[in-house]
Amino acid sequence: MSSLTYEIDTICAISSPPGEGAISIIRASGEDSINILKKIFKPYNDNFYEIKSRRLYTGRVFDFQTESYVDEAACIFIKGPGSYTGDDMFELYPHGGIFNTKYILEIILKLGARLAYNGEFTKRAYLNNKISLVKAEAILEIIKANSLRTLVIANNELNGALEKKINTIKEDYVYLLASVEALIDFPEETFETINEDFFKKAGEASLLIGDLIDSYQNYELNKHGFSVVITGAPNVGKSSILNRMTGKNRAIVSESPGTTRDYIEENLFLSNKPIKIIDTAGLRETAETLEHEGIKRSYGQIKTADSVLYVFDINDLSENEILRNILEEKREILIPIINKVDLLKDEDLNQIKKNIMKAFKFANSPIFISAKTGYGFDEMKKAVHDVILKMESMVKDDIGITTIRQKNLLVKSLNILSKAKDKFMEGQPLELISIDLKDGINALEEIIGGVTGEDVLDLLFKEFCIGK
Ligand SMILES: Nc1nc2c(ncn2[C@@H]2O[C@H](COP(=O)(O)OP(=O)(O)OP(=O)(O)O)[C@@H](O)[C@H]2O)c(=O)[nH]1
Ligand SMILES: [Mg+2]
Structure with missing residues (x-):
């Protein structure tokens, strides 16, 4: 969960890609969304004073500066906290021209919104605890996916399967921590059984972390392409x-x-x-x-x-x-x-x-x-494909990590765990081992988005486009 907060000013951006298309999407999020929407959008058949959340309206776009209509559009208002960002939001769907879309955006800016930074909508979703950091990363990977496999892996990240795996490892850690604390409290009574259990559980957790670390290479291969050298x-x-x-x-x-x-x-x-x-x-x-x-x-x-x-x-x-x-x-x-x-x-x-x-x-x-x-070219292509599939089959499943940030934290956690195991074996003070285990848990929590610094967030969200 995020501990950072932000000022709820109203941000706004064009969320559709630049260029001409069937429709454009202009998005706004923040306290003032509803007031701005009422000023810029005049519905055809509805009373807009009681605007309903999640309902699609059709109507016209009003320019308060020239007191004229500049487009016809659909729009939807989504009340916070049930929206993507967690704050009040609206989306406006004007015709997909370049000039009209930019012009409508400018009207919204003049009505008091500010232009959003890259990924700022998703960042707000994270800061409002609507999504974890892993899910924010998954959204970016889905946008950038270039093959079915990267898409499947990113979706498993988005639907929580990766977090579940990380939480299983965390449970192993918590078990280890509880054992060490029991030993601190009741040194004689519990030592025999705990001793054996400790290494078994630590071994299991290490294997799970190792598998996740390995999954990164597979994801990278699928993302950047398998190299076939002639x-x-x-x-x-x-x-x-x-x-x-x-x-x-x-x-x-x-x-x-x-x-x-x-x-x-x-x-x-x-x-x-x-x-x-x-x-x-x-x-x-x-x-x-x-x-x-x-x-x-x-x-x-x-x-x-x-x-x-x-x-x-x-x-x-x-x-x-x-x-x-x-x-x-x-x-x-x-x-x-x-x-x-x-x-x-x-x-x-x-x-x-x-x-x-x-x-x-x-x-x-x-x-x-x-x-x-x-x-023979079809046969040659099939042979290359088979070699790649053979390599891939060494990777166990489609639940894995997708960013170097996640990998680094897993490596950190694995190193801490192996240090804790060594200390336990050497009979070092249990209090020190307990501190290590807590650090190991922290590294795992940081993957999901525990205590995460502003710098890490900036680095991540700057990769998003404006309007996401
Ligand atoms: N008959 C025939 N000639 C071929 C075939 N493939 C390539 N060649 C000829 O073999 C010669 C060398 O082809 P390249 O593709 O340049 O060979 P390369 O292995 O890249 O050569 P280097 O870059 O010098 O190592 C050229 O004259 C090609 O036209 C083929 O399947 N049949
Ligand atoms: Mg050549």
Whole structure:
């Protein structure tokens, strides 16, 4: 719960995106909302002196300066505390023009409202205890969601599933704290049973916190895209593959080996999954400085890749030292791609397909493609998708954290808990352990929005748009 307060002046903003549309949304919140609404909006058939909450009115927008009507609109008044912000609010829906919307906003400002800051409506909702900090973060993640999975995770944050998980951990902490306090009060009587229980409960809580910390990486992957790195020897057709995958003529293709120097990154979706596909400089021993730097960057990309497409030219399927080294670290996520199959006759290709299965020891089956004709591309995309799904299945469920703020607080709580465990084992004073446990609980509460500083709030709400 928030301990901060604010002055209830009336804020106002355009909540629809800039530009022309079917309708615009102008929103106001604060004590003076109802008076301002009565001055700017004249309903067609209703007595507006007894304006009802949550009812949709239609009417005209009145400009007190020119004493004329400037638009036709719908509006709704929502009485606090049942509104989004918790204060009296109204929303006005004029036609979706740029000029009329701005003009109506200016009338409202002249009637005494002030322009809202970014995210100020949601900030007021938080300060009025309508939503927790985690829920405010969830709203932002929903607005920014770029894939089904990020949307599902953000919704689980909004519907309280994440808070419930955090509260379960908090209950474990409270149990630990109660045990320690029982030991302080009745040292002899309770020690035996509590001793064993303490480590069991602390272990359970650590696992739960660890799972939540791990969930962040999965969310980030889904948000920013899984990186799929195309690598292999020079001239095997890596850039041609990138170009066909993205449908753009993005990378330079040429018959001279060593064409691509710096890596090239493009974004696309594979069955709902956001992907960053990265074309890199071909790997070979070289003394040429520029190419050498490019190859260094290729290795950097391979290191952090979520999936590696290792490309061969069908006319050179020899295994080599470079491939062996990559395989050592990336076996599970490496997909061998055999390119340029258009250069072979069908019977020769079939023969190679049979033999290659014996020759190579890959975790994933080789895929035969032609960047020239597009042959095998669907199969290759499916293979990449499968690798990503395999990675994802290591993550247990769709309830997880979504911000670095949440992650940092969980890490803090986990460190405190492990310190408390060590102290308990070493037989250090129970009073010290009790203080640690309380700190651990505080870190968890801060995630939901316990005692949170103005600076943290400013940082969060400034990411929202004006009018949210
Ligand atoms: N026949 C045929 N030629 C291809 C195919 N894919 C690429 N090529 C040709 O192979 C040559 C090299 O292609 P690139 O896409 O530049 O190869 P790269 O792996 O990016 O090369 P570097 O950037 O130098 O490492 C070009 O002449 C392409 O036209 C294919 O599927 N079939
Ligand atoms: Mg290239």
